[in-house]
Amino acid sequence: MKAAVLEKYNHFTVMEKPQPKMKDDEVLVRIKFASICGSDQHLYKGDFHPRTKLPFTPGHEFAGIVEKIGERAEGFHVGDHVAVDPIIWCGECDACKNHHYPACDKLRLLGVDTDGGFAEYISVSPSMLFEVPKSVSLEHAALIEVYGIGFHSCSRSEVKAGDRIAIFGGGKVGQCVMQAARTKTSEKMFVVDIVEGRLDIIRKSYPDVRTINALKEDPVEVIKAETNGHGVDVAFEVVGHAEDIPGRVNPLRGCVQSIRGGGVVCVLGLGDEPIPIVFKELIWKEAKIVASRVSHGEFAEAIEQLGKGNLKPDALITSVLPVDKIQQAFDMLERQPGKYLKILLNLNK
Numbered sequence: 001m002k003a004a005v006l007e008k009y010n011h012f013t014v015m016e017k018p019q020p021k022m023k024d025d026e027v028l029v030r031i032k033f034a035s036i037c038g039s040d041q042h043l044y045k046g047d048f049h050p051r052t053k054l055p056f057t058p059g060h061e062f063a064g065i066v067e068k069i070g071e072r073a074e075g076f077h078v079g080d081h082v083a084v085d086p087i088i089w090c091g092e093c094d095a096c097k098n099h100h101y102p103a104c105d106k107l108r109l110l111g112v113d114t115d116g117g118f119a120e121y122i123s124v125s126p127s128m129l130f131e132v133p134k135s136v137s138l139e140h141a142a143l144i145e146v147y148g149i150g151f152h153s154c155s156r157s158e159v160k161a162g163d164r165i166a167i168f169g170g171g172k173v174g175q176c177v178m179q180a181a182r183t184k185t186s187e188k189m190f191v192v193d194i195v196e197g198r199l200d201i202i203r204k205s206y207p208d209v210r211t212i213n214a215l216k217e218d219p220v221e222v223i224k225a226e227t228n229g230h231g232v233d234v235a236f237e238v239v240g241h242a243e244d245i246p247g248r249v250n251p252l253r254g255c256v257q258s259i260r261g262g263g264v265v266c267v268l269g270l271g272d273e274p275i276p277i278v279f280k281e282l283i284w285k286e287a288k289i290v291a292s293r294v295s296h297g298e299f300a301e302a303i304e305q306l307g308k309g310n311l312k313p314d315a316l317i318t319s320v321l322p323v324d325k326i327q328q329a330f331d332m333l334e335r336q337p338g339k340y341l342k343i344l345l346n347l348n349k
């Protein structure tokens with residue numbers, strides 16, 4: 001089979017590899033489309049070293065068709081369209097025993113800790129598969145994992161009808177949070193970023209969302225003014241670092257300052273650096289900060305909302321390229337983050 005292999009950091013080789021051997025309790029999936037994630041860009045550059053062991057095949061956002069079913073595998077039929085949940089949890093640690101699987105001590109991901117979906121085939125446990133109705137295209141199904149992250153963050157922060165929302169960070173994940181939150185509340189929503197191209201995508205796809213370029217306007221001031229001084233119920237931090245913009249507080253502190261009393265800040269931007277906040281601002285509001293990692297069963301919700309036409313996957317997909325052009329795809333994402341949001345790889349070309 002064809003597979004894109006990261007042999008050394010910053011360089012993919014597309015090569016022929018043996019098809020994975022399916023165990024009798026597994027299902028063999030012919031992958032059709034895989035989507036490139038921001039964390040793929042990081043592991044491509046070596047930021048996940050030594051967790052990533054070279055050579056390997058990344059890819060944790062993908063969808064395909066069931067090709068073969070092991071004798072002891074149940075629940076699927078040949079020809080079913082499926083999205084693959086890449087999370088492998090141990091089931092034995094304290095987090096798992098408390099059904100808090102995303103916080104598993106030994107959490108592993110297909111395409112990060114093992115070979116993943118930038119290949120023509122993968123063999124997985126049927127417990128990792130979600131059937132996708134044929135009314136949803138396989139291109140769109142490749143986004144179910146990242147939509148799941150958006151829906152999971154909404155579950156963690158308990159977004160509900162009537163909530164006002166602010167999202168600091170309008171990249172791939174930020175826009176999935178926005179689209180997921182929009183299925184729950186039609187109230188005022190703000191997205192803050194500094195890359196004009198990303199904000200343009202939002203203006204076109206969700207004209208009812210107020211975009212704020214933090215280089216041009218003060219997000220906290222705008223959010224306060226346009227909610228009549230109330231602030232938002234939930235603010236999401238999807239930046240992950242203390243973006244230093246003159247005259248602005250960092251995005252996390254911006255979230256704290258943007259919520260109403262008793263509001264929620266949900267953090268999911270993965271950062272390595274400390275980000276300062278002022279606890280008094282949090283305490284005065286008796287606010288909550290909750291964290292959100294990966295997803296926990298929200299694949300089903302993402303599939304349902306895609307099926308109902310309540311999400312706009314085409315707004316996220318800025319290009320579809322054959323897997324042979326994977327190197328070019330990563331270069332495009334690195335060089336022009338304002339132009340390219342989600343790039344899909346077509347595994348059959």
Ligand SMILES: [Zn+2]
Pocket residue numbers: 037038039060061146
């Ligand atoms: Zn991802």
Ligand SMILES: [Zn+2]
Pocket residue numbers: 089090091092093094095096103104105106107
């Ligand atoms: Zn565990």
